[in-house]
Amino acid sequence: xxxxDDDSKFKRRSQQWFGKIDxxxxxxxxxxxxxxxxxxxxxxxxVIGICNTWSELNPCNAHFREIADFVKxxxxxxxxxPLEFPVMSTGExxxxxxxxxxxxxxxxxxxESIRGNPIDGVVLLMGCDKTTPSLVMGASSxxxxxxxxxxGPMLKGRYKKELLGSGTGVWQMSEKVRAGTMRIEEFMxxxxxxxxxxxxxxxxxxxxxxxxxxxSLGLSLPGNAAxxxxxxxxxxxxxxxxxxxxxxxxxxxxxxxxxxxKAFENxxxxxxxxxxxxxxxxHLLAIAGRIGLNLKxxxxxxxxxxxxxxxxxxxxxxxxxxxxxxxxxxxxxxxIGDSLHKDAITANGKTIWENVQNAENFDENxxxxxxxxxxxxxxxxxxxxxxxxxxxxxxPSAATAKLLQHRGKAVVFETIEELHERxxxxxxxxxxxxxxxxxxxGPKGYPGMAEVGNMPLPxxxxxxxxxxxxxxxxxxxFVQTGDWVTLDTAGRKLSVEVSDADMARRKxxxxxxxxxxxxxxxxxxxxHVLGADTGADLDFLVGKSGTPVLRESH
Numbered sequence: 001x002x003x004x005d006d007d008s009k010f011k012r013r014s015q016q017w018f019g020k021i022d023x024x025x026x027x028x029x030x031x032x033x034x035x036x037x038x039x040x041x042x043x044x045x046x047v048i049g050i051c052n053t054w055s056e057l058n059p060c061n062a063h064f065r066e067i068a069d070f071v072k073x074x075x076x077x078x079x080x081x082p083l084e085f086p087v088m089s090t091g092e093x094x095x096x097x098x099x100x101x102x103x104x105x106x107x108x109x110x111x112e113s114i115r116g117n118p119i120d121g122v123v124l125l126m127g128c129d130k131t132t133p134s135l136v137m138g139a140s141s142x143x144x145x146x147x148x149x150x151x152g153p154m155l156k157g158r159y160k161k162e163l164l165g166s167g168t169g170v171w172q173m174s175e176k177v178r179a180g181t182m183r184i185e186e187f188m189x190x191x192x193x194x195x196x197x198x199x200x201x202x203x204x205x206x207x208x209x210x211x212x213x214x215x216s217l218g219l220s221l222p223g224n225a226a227x228x229x230x231x232x233x234x235x236x237x238x239x240x241x242x243x244x245x246x247x248x249x250x251x252x253x254x255x256x257x258x259x260x261x262k263a264f265e266n267x268x269x270x271x272x273x274x275x276x277x278x279x280x281x282x283h284l285l286a287i288a289g290r291i292g293l294n295l296k297x298x299x300x301x302x303x304x305x306x307x308x309x310x311x312x313x314x315x316x317x318x319x320x321x322x323x324x325x326x327x328x329x330x331x332x333x334x335x336i337g338d339s340l341h342k343d344a345i346t347a348n349g350k351t352i353w354e355n356v357q358n359a360e361n362f363d364e365n366x367x368x369x370x371x372x373x374x375x376x377x378x379x380x381x382x383x384x385x386x387x388x389x390x391x392x393x394x395x396p397s398a399a400t401a402k403l404l405q406h407r408g409k410a411v412v413f414e415t416i417e418e419l420h421e422r423x424x425x426x427x428x429x430x431x432x433x434x435x436x437x438x439x440x441x442g443p444k445g446y447p448g449m450a451e452v453g454n455m456p457l458p459x460x461x462x463x464x465x466x467x468x469x470x471x472x473x474x475x476x477x478f479v480q481t482g483d484w485v486t487l488d489t490a491g492r493k494l495s496v497e498v499s500d501a502d503m504a505r506r507k508x509x510x511x512x513x514x515x516x517x518x519x520x521x522x523x524x525x526x527x528h529v530l531g532a533d534t535g536a537d538l539d540f541l542v543g544k545s546g547t548p549v550l551r552e553s554h
Contacts, residue, residue: 074242110138
């Protein structure tokens, strides 16, 4: 056992398990020794949990075992004891009805795994869309020293002479097949070329956006967001991350010291500057709720006037590999530095400005300057009105400019199945001025708030996250085909030309849709999930509980 002259070691959580000189301590140490651990590992050194979302059912994270090995090297080098543990892995590609349904469940898995085990600090291994917010949410509820490490994006997709972006290429090519300009055989041949290396989506979709949010919040080492999954630099970063978490335990640098109001405001502005996914709005709100910050939907207007300076799919033409070669997120943070809280502290102990002030842009075609942005005023805009009294979001950088101010008749689809069934029906009464309204795709309605905004239609303008949702009895539930809908982006308005009295009459006798399952986690989720406007967390999970050392199990 250790020399007790260094009392700080014995104040750590792990020593409440391994440092006790009694039958309980004997049991904890003895059972751990069946893995071959030597006696001196129980001397009070920091125990580092490696929270791994590896799964062969989640192709974005299927390389995480190798990444975890490099993290462990770094932990050992810094004098810590790495112990890897699994949590549920939510993959976008295979999981039905949507990975978002299980984001909160994974966060509970993470939270209780940390709190119930002898862990002093934790490294979060995350990559696929919902694995990032779920792990950060769970760790935030515990508030111990924590650092994030993303798995990295795939290499560029290629088919013949074309560059393919994951997701983006699928929608583009499927529309070509529908239009008869691409043969189905060519479409099938492109499968292997689109995803040709380990890693998550290489567009600025939710995965890359959330990796960028982690870096802009200060939860990772600099450069985390863009290094390709198969680049040796990713493994170097993993090893350095393992070293750093041990130092963070010694410094007692808890998540609450990093996840400050300033950090979230920096992330909101960064979200606009990269043209990031609107899903980040929901996830940032949920993370803030877990750490105890009162972040509101309207706070995302902080980035509404920020230009998008990154030319990357789906809005642009480049991919994450190009973004990395150009210099990655540090260049974005440096470029918008005068809009940031430069003194916000980050996981490496330095301020965000200290981390990026000397970054060099190697390709201004990919990461533009403020004088020559990819798009102007590209941040998230928050809409309100009688169609979304609690708010809705729109991303002007992904919209058709002329449709940002629009009035048209509603064409209503009650479910995603009805949309798929009717959208190709030549008798459907719809034209270029129509407003397509899709109901029952929110947190309660799908359930899980699936990404069904990518409707099979020509490029247009999509308003998302309308709250309250239809399945919760929001106004959206009572919109009918033929109602006039007005979008006034400049005025921040989204409304339907139906009187309050008529809406009340339509609501009479309404019952919420019945979910496919009414038991287990599904029931818990539907009974307790909050609206998209507050992060779609479960109501009883908001806030943090810390990591008290609980009573013994025997």
